[in-house]
Amino acid sequence: MDSRLTEVLVCPVCKGPLRFNEDRTMLMCAKCAKGYGMIGEIPVMLEKEARDLSPEEVEKARVKPAA
Numbered sequence: 001m002d003s004r005l006t007e008v009l010v011c012p013v014c015k016g017p018l019r020f021n022e023d024r025t026m027l028m029c030a031k032c033a034k035g036y037g038m039i040g041e042i043p044v045m046l047e048k049e050a051r052d053l054s055p056e057e058v059e060k061a062r063v064k065p066a067a
């Protein structure tokens, strides 16, 4: 089984798209306003390990159409 990290990662709660933060240490879900941390290159996709995002982070996590 080859589970590559290049696959699109989705939120374990809402199955929505996740985005990396600027330094790629966290995956963010705008819908849930949650951030999932990383252990090395492995994202920790556990709801209980997630932290609440600030409004600024939620804004960055939101997938915007190219304007």
Ligand SMILES: [Zn+2]
Pocket (backbone or CB within 6 Å): 011, 012, 013, 014, 015, 016, 029, 030, 031, 032, 033
């Ligand atoms: Zn979510």
